[in-house]
Amino acid sequence: MTLDFTIVPSYFTLLLIGSGWTIAITAAAAVLSFVVGILFAVIALYGPALVRYPIRLFAWLFMGTPLLLQLFLIYFGLIQIGIDLPAFAAGVIGLGLHFAVYNSDIIQSGIRAVDKGQYEGARTLGLSRLQTIARIIVPQAVRSVIPPIGNNMIALLKDSALVSVIGVTELTLTAQLAISKTFHPFEFYLAAAVCYYVINLGLEAGLRHLEGRVQLSR
Amino acid sequence: MTDKPFIDIRHAAKSYGALEVLKDISLQVRKGQIVAIIGPSGSGKSTLLRAINDLDPLTKGEVWLEDMQVNKPLPPRQYERHINQMRQQIGMVFQHFNLFPHLTVRGNITLAPKMLKRLTEAEANALAEKQLAHVGMLDRIDYYPSQLSGGQKQRVAIARALAMEPKVMLFDEVTSALDPELVEEVNLTMKKLAEEHMTMIIVTHEMRFAQDVCDRVLFMDQGVVVEEGPPEVIFRNPQHERTKNFLRKHLQGNAQ
Ligand SMILES: Nc1ncnc2c1ncn2[C@@H]1O[C@H](COP(=O)(O)OP(=O)(O)O)[C@@H](O)[C@H]1O
Ligand SMILES: [Mg+2]
Numbered sequence: 001m002t003l004d005f006t007i008v009p010s011y012f013t014l015l016l017i018g019s020g021w022t023i024a025i026t027a028a029a030a031v032l033s034f035v036v037g038i039l040f041a042v043i044a045l046y047g048p049a050l051v052r053y054p055i056r057l058f059a060w061l062f063m064g065t066p067l068l069l070q071l072f073l074i075y076f077g078l079i080q081i082g083i084d085l086p087a088f089a090a091g092v093i094g095l096g097l098h099f100a101v102y103n104s105d106i107i108q109s110g111i112r113a114v115d116k117g118q119y120e121g122a123r124t125l126g127l128s129r130l131q132t133i134a135r136i137i138v139p140q141a142v143r144s145v146i147p148p149i150g151n152n153m154i155a156l157l158k159d160s161a162l163v164s165v166i167g168v169t170e171l172t173l174t175a176q177l178a179i180s181k182t183f184h185p186f187e188f189y190l191a192a193a194v195c196y197y198v199i200n201l202g203l204e205a206g207l208r209h210l211e212g213r214v215q216l217s218r
Numbered sequence: 219m220t221d222k223p224f225i226d227i228r229h230a231a232k233s234y235g236a237l238e239v240l241k242d243i244s245l246q247v248r249k250g251q252i253v254a255i256i257g258p259s260g261s262g263k264s265t266l267l268r269a270i271n272d273l274d275p276l277t278k279g280e281v282w283l284e285d286m287q288v289n290k291p292l293p294p295r296q297y298e299r300h301i302n303q304m305r306q307q308i309g310m311v312f313q314h315f316n317l318f319p320h321l322t323v324r325g326n327i328t329l330a331p332k333m334l335k336r337l338t339e340a341e342a343n344a345l346a347e348k349q350l351a352h353v354g355m356l357d358r359i360d361y362y363p364s365q366l367s368g369g370q371k372q373r374v375a376i377a378r379a380l381a382m383e384p385k386v387m388l389f390d391e392v393t394s395a396l397d398p399e400l401v402e403e404v405n406l407t408m409k410k411l412a413e414e415h416m417t418m419i420i421v422t423h424e425m426r427f428a429q430d431v432c433d434r435v436l437f438m439d440q441g442v443v444v445e446e447g448p449p450e451v452i453f454r455n456p457q458h459e460r461t462k463n464f465l466r467k468h469l470q471g472n473a474q
Contacts, residue, residue, distance in 0.1 A: 120273060121316030125330035125382060126306035128298060135329065139320050214320075 004184065008191050011178045018174030019195045025091050025170055026157045026199075032096030033156065034149070037103025038142065042133060044104065045111055062101040068162055070094050075166040091163035099156050106148045110141035143214045150207035157203060158196065171195055223282075224249040224417055225270065225386060230279035232265055232441075239265045240276070241441040247386075250415040254428035254449070257438035258464060263421045266438070267388050270419070271308040272301055283307060283385065306334060309379030309387040313395050315371040317363040317378070323350065324359045327378045334382075349377040353407050369400030373407050386417040393424065405431075425468055429453055437461045 008015075043055050062070065075090035085093070114137050122132040142149075164173035175192035179185045223246035232240040239262045247253055255263045268274040270281055272289050281288040288304045290297070318326050327349060328342035337345065350356040353373040363371055372392055379387060389408065393401040405427050411418065412431050422428055428435055428449060435452040437445045437460075445452065445461045453469075456462050 115316075117312060117314055117316040118318065121312065121318070122330075124271060124273065124305055124308075124310040125378070126302045126334050127330060128302050131333060135333070136318055140318075143320060 003186060005187050007182055007184060008187055011182075011188070011191075014174050014178060015171070015191060015195055018169060018171040018192075019199060021088075021168065021170040021174075022157070022160055022172075022196075023199060025088065025095065025163060025168060026153075026160050026203075028092045029095035029099065029156055029160065030153050032092060033099035033103050033152070036097065036100035037107055037149075038138060040100060040104035041107035041111060041141075042138065044108055046129070046133060059101045059104065062098050067094065067098050067159060068165065070098055071162060071166055087163070087167045090166055091160075091168045095156060095160060095163065098159075099152055102152050103149055106145045106152070107138075107141055110145035111137055113144060114140050146207070146211050146214065150204075150211070153207070154200060154203060157200060161196075221248065223247060224251070224284060225419070226280075226282040227266075227270070228280045228282070230266065230269055230276050230281070232262075232269065232274065232277050239441050240269070242279075243441075243443055245436070245443070247417060247419065249417055251434065252412050252416075252418045252432045253420065254432040254435045255419065255421045255438060256423065256425070256428060256435060256464070256468075257444075261438045262441045263438055264390050267310075267390050267419060267421050270386075270388060271305050271310055273310075302334075306330075306382050307385045309382060309384035311372070311375050311379055311387070311389045311392045313391045315363070315368075315375045315395075317371055317375055319363050322360050322362055323355065323366075323374050326363070326374060327381045330378075331381055345381055346377075349381045350374070352380065352410075353377045354403075367400060368396045369403045372396065372404045376404075376407055376411075380411075386419070387411065389418065389420040389422070391421055391423065393422070393427075423468065425453065425465070437464065439464070 040055055040059065043051055044059075047055070071091065071094040074094045075085060075087060078085060078090075118136055118140065119132055122136040123129075127135070160170060161172040164170060164176065167173070169177070171192050175188045178188045182188070225245075225247040227243060227245040230240050230243045230245075231238070243266060245253075245266075255266065257263055265274050269276045270288065272281070276289060283304065286304065288301070288308075290300060292300055318329070321329065324343070324346050327346040328337075328339075331337045331345055332339070332342045346359065347356060350359055353376055355370060355373050355377060358366060358370060358374070363374070366374065375392075376387075392408075393404050396404065401424075405424075408418070408420070408427075409431055420428070420432065432449055434446060435449050436443050437452060437456070437458075439460050445456060445458045452461065453465065456465060
């Protein structure tokens with residue numbers, strides 16, 4: 001079969017919708033991974049052993065097993081114990097928790113790097129331990145680790161393609177749908193790649209903007 | 219009632235393992251009194267100061283502020299609430315400022331009053347403006363700490379502590395990290411507080427400042443108060459050999 005890129009434009013809307021879902025699932029999973037990442041980091045560093053160890057086990061499981069398997073487990077496995085999630089939700093939770101574990105590691109190192117005087121300065125004013133962590137330590141830690149977290153978010157965008165296997169009609173799956181109708185895999189995979197690339201450019205620009213705005217200097 | 223101590227440190231002792239950093243120190247400070255603590259590096263000055271607000275808990279002994287015991291033995295939960303309450307009444311300024319770099323000067327000053335004293339945004343702003351005017355930094359209210367000089371940072375740190383309206387202020391070598399030309403502005407700020415009769419304990423290596431501003435000078439060495447008295451006695455007529463040696467070195471150092 002010869003290459004024929006002229007068929008791509010007729011599937012433009014479909015690819016656009018697929019891109020929209022990719023952006024949506026990436027954004028939702030990114031927010032989840034960030035919030036849970038902070039939570040895990042704080043618990044890992046300050047929490048009582050009773051919660052610290054389960055979290056550590058959880059982190060170890062999510063880091064040591066394939067994301068694809070985790071998605072299968074959440075989408076197909078949980079039904080057996082009565083939790084029937086829509087594919088989109090399962091995808092967000094799987095991607096979100098997976099990257100939360102990586103974000104947590106980075107945020108922990110950010111917290112450790114915050115000067116000890118910051119903690120003392122806040123406690124001296126009368127702030128409690130928790131108030132100090134929430135208002136002084138974590139905000140500084142997070143600002144200092146935006147670049148590596150950003151790299152994780154770019155990885156998340158690319159890994160979001162995996163949720164196509166549980167039936168979320170994001171970019172990769174829409175490309176496959178177009179291919180199943182036209183039998184032109186080269187053109188549509190390439191078109192999808194271009195879409196990913198453009199979304200990635202947008203994400204990188206957003207991250208750079210964020211970095212510039214919250215830059216910390218002492 | 220005037221001779222009732224405002225701050226009362228009773229038999230304070232502190233060890234790190236086998237190292238005794240404070241050895242049975244007792245100290246009473248009256249309301250409005252200004253006490254300087256001098257002594258060689260490693261003598262326990264910071265440890266004593268930081269024991270007053272329990273930043274470095276004592277191994278033995280008691281610290282009282284008026285009729286409240288700061289380091290009151292309580293179960294952990296209750297103690298946390300108690301110490302946070304006590305610390306609101308004890309202002310502290312550090313050598314390295316410890317300003318919050320992610321907040322503006324305004325944010326640094328209003329944070330604790332808003333969170334702990336439930337001031338509204340407007341009340342907290344008014345308070346910040348008042349305290350900044352007091353230390354001569356009102357025109358920098360919307361700057362970030364990174365945009366200030368060391369002397370300015372330290373004046374903001376003093377304003378931040380004052381915004382909690384503490385009963386006593388603790389200063390730990392607050393000019394040691396500053397370039398020499400910036401020391402004076404911070405000293406002047408502290409002098410102003412002294413004139414307003416703030417109760418202050420000042421750890422310092424500036425003998426001239428201690429002499430000018432303080433009512434009482436304590437000389438510490440190796441975890442004990444070797445000698446104490448009014449500045450004219452300590453500086454002009456010290457009794458102990460260790461005090462004499464220390465002053466000989468330091469007064470020379472200051473004179474050049
Ligand atoms: N966390 C700590 N662990 C062990 N030793 C300490 C610690 N903090 C202070 N010290 C020791 O306690 C002594 C007194 O320290 P410090 O109060 O900081 O002295 P100063 O302020 O007079 O220079 C020093 O010998 C110091 O090494
Ligand atoms: Mg010291």
